[in-house]
Amino acid sequence: MRTRCCAILVTCCGLIATVALAASQARAAALLIQNARLIDGTGAAPHPGTSILVRDGRIAAIGDDLAAQDVPVLDVQGATVLPGLIDSHIHLGVVPGSALRRDTPEVERTLRRRHLRAYLACGVTTVLDTHVDLAVAREIKAWLAAGEPGPRYLTLGPGFVPPDGYPADGTPSMATPEDVAAHFAQLAELGVVGVKVFLEPGFGMRRVWPTLSAEVRAAIAREAADRRLPIYVHAQREEEMNLALAMGVHAFVHGGFYDGSPSDGFVQRVAASGAYLGSTFAVVDAQSIEFHPERLEDALVRRTVPAVEIATARDPAAGRALAAAQIGMVEPWLPNVLHGLLARWFVSDASLEARLASSQRAVRRFWEAGVPIVVGSDSGNWPIDPYHFHGVTTLRELELLRDAGMPPMEVLDAATRVPARMLDLSDEIGTVELGKRADLIVVRGDPLSDLRALRTIAWTIQGGVARTPEEWMDGEPVTRP
């Protein structure tokens, strides 16, 4: 890659770039990208030799041979340019492995700032945080407003949790319609883009938690409709997903069906409802790092995941602690001493593979029936989970959707155009079109022949500000256009 506006040239992996580009752009938020092989996200075939002109952080022109005065030029030499990626299911409040290390709040804050950068370094320019502590969400929003590097941060705030139900993470529970009204008031103040409802009776064969009462569910549906806030639901089986359909669910945040499969009639009902479905294969797949630690050698993992998190993920005891905690979740009546023993029996490489394959089969059936699928990695899903890294897990989720049988172009749609529509942001993001925000990624390889090419990311461009993954991880905070 070659830029014309700045003097300092560095050579990296055969590419030429300037290290001063990002700073000058941060002031101007103007950029001329040349020689792009453009996948614009509209479903059109890739278009080689494309120029994209960015002014004031937005796409001002797209053409075959554009020129502009006084605008930094990024010649990408035939590399592929795509819309910035959207992860529709993350939890930035959770630091992977923090419960195992007993991280202090200050350490967690430091790592959270690294996670924000990691999303950009991995090409993820928009995230939807589907359940987060109120104070943490406020703090993240304040950081970003002050110019801290990070993706566009959308959140559902803390979800609606029943008394003594899942998740037991200190979120205020909802026993009455008055509780619901008070919670909505707080969510509105936070500026949520929807609300999250948990309908989880248990992860095993038995129901171990109560779910939200019919009265509370009705109050949530009413208030959400009044406030025009779409309802996002955590549910993993037909019974609870049917309750969600009755509430007018906008999106299911999990593909679910890690054991068991949906009935044909249910698949058709979901398709007819128009509800979106998040994939979240990484819920199972990330844990297989315990049995395949070589995955930690991936260049993008090493570049974007904090060293302390990689160290925890390398520790075999961390994997066993996670597995034991999972047994405790499934069968809470069992004495603690048995959790570890049963974990050895039930949580294995083979059992994880089987659960992943089951969910992939289910999501494929939903997709074939016409249900709009969105990429959701569920990164940071549990503080005791040391493997569910922020940033790079999103790219893994795309690869797992491809493995589930979706063609690469449709997988890319599931991380761009489709979630933009789900989030009612189609006028802003999701495709590379005139007037839209210049959130783009530049990758060296061809993602249509192999989605792992997304890991060859050379630049993430956010609102017209272009930086390499290294610069996003370690550069100074930039001033937002």
Ligand SMILES: [Zn+2]
């Ligand atoms: Zn989640």
